Amino acid sequence: MESFFVDPKNIRNGLAKIEGEEYHHLAHSLRKRVGERILLFDGSGKVYMATITKITKEYAECEIINENFMLGEIEAEIAVAQAILKNTDRFEFAIEKLTEIGIKRIIPIITSRVISPKSKIDRWQKIILSACKQSNRAIIPEIDEPIKFDELLEISSKFEIKIIFHESESTEFKRGFLFDHLKKIKNANSIILAVGPEGGFTEDEISKAVRFGFEVVSLGQRRLRSETASIVGAGVIAQFIFANLKRKEIEDCRR
Structure with a gap:
């Protein structure tokens, strides 16, 4: 399952907004579609399972299904x-x-x-x-x-x-x-x-x-x-x- 970076400020009320290069990679390079599931990470340790709910000409919106912290990371x-x-x-x-x-x-x-x-x-x-x-x-x-x-x-x-x-x-x-x-x-x-x-x-x-x-x-x-x-x-x-x-x-x- 593909993983995408999302800025923490773009995660609100159970929704995540993907913009910029990550949006272009999702929508144009990988040609993702509404309804597909992806992984999101905010770079600080949080990992989200999400479903794409909207793709516009400027951004993609996802609904967060669940959230994990430091998934797969070692403590040291x-x-x-x-x-x-x-x-x-x-x-x-x-x-x-x-x-x-x-x-x-x-x-x-x-x-x-x-x-x-x-x-x-x-x-x-x-x-x-x-x-x-x-x-x-x-x-x-x-x-x-x-x-x-x-x-x-x-x-x-x-x-x-x-x-x-x-x-x-x-x-x-x-x-x-x-x-x-x-x-x-x-x-x-x-x-x-x-x-x-x-x-x-x-x-x-x-x-x-x-x-x-x-x-x-x-x-x-x-x-x-x-x-x-x-x-x-x-x-x-x-x-x-x-x-x-x-x-x-x-x-x-x-x-």
Whole structure:
């Protein structure tokens, strides 16, 4: 079932009004008709099942059948600090897939190996909104303006669990596998994952991150592209937290 974004101010008295690009997508691209059921989300956590009752030349009106809150969302805040990539298509692919996975915040970062990055925040937000609709998200993830690596280290104090992915064999710092960190993640309320650009983080950046409380983690024997590491790492953690939550719900029902 297709999902559409609706501005919260356009939901009143059990009716929702869809305007702008979302209306054009509904009426012209997908050619929806009166009587069809769709999903609506307002970006803040509310998800609605609705029936289309009216389609005009400027907007569509829907009757809300039922309402859910944070449907399919995990409680923990997972943020991914993704280095901006030279290949913009790969960076945007990472943003899209991280949104589908369930990440709540994406922080583009500028590292030593990032060259002349440009902020495309408007385009990135459109990619995120499209991915939200495709994956039936209840909220729209935040995406920050790009920040420097040292700024990331400063704001990382807000997170309980801090992980930086790195494949170097340096003996300067201990490196564990993601599987070994899952028990620590189990009850965490906030997690930040840092992923480097093409070529990875420098040894100096890793050393700085360790001093700020980041744990250095490997994703295995394969040398992964940056966007692959980002998606795999975030995906494993999101699924682990979701599965753990469902396990608790089942156990509570049995008591």
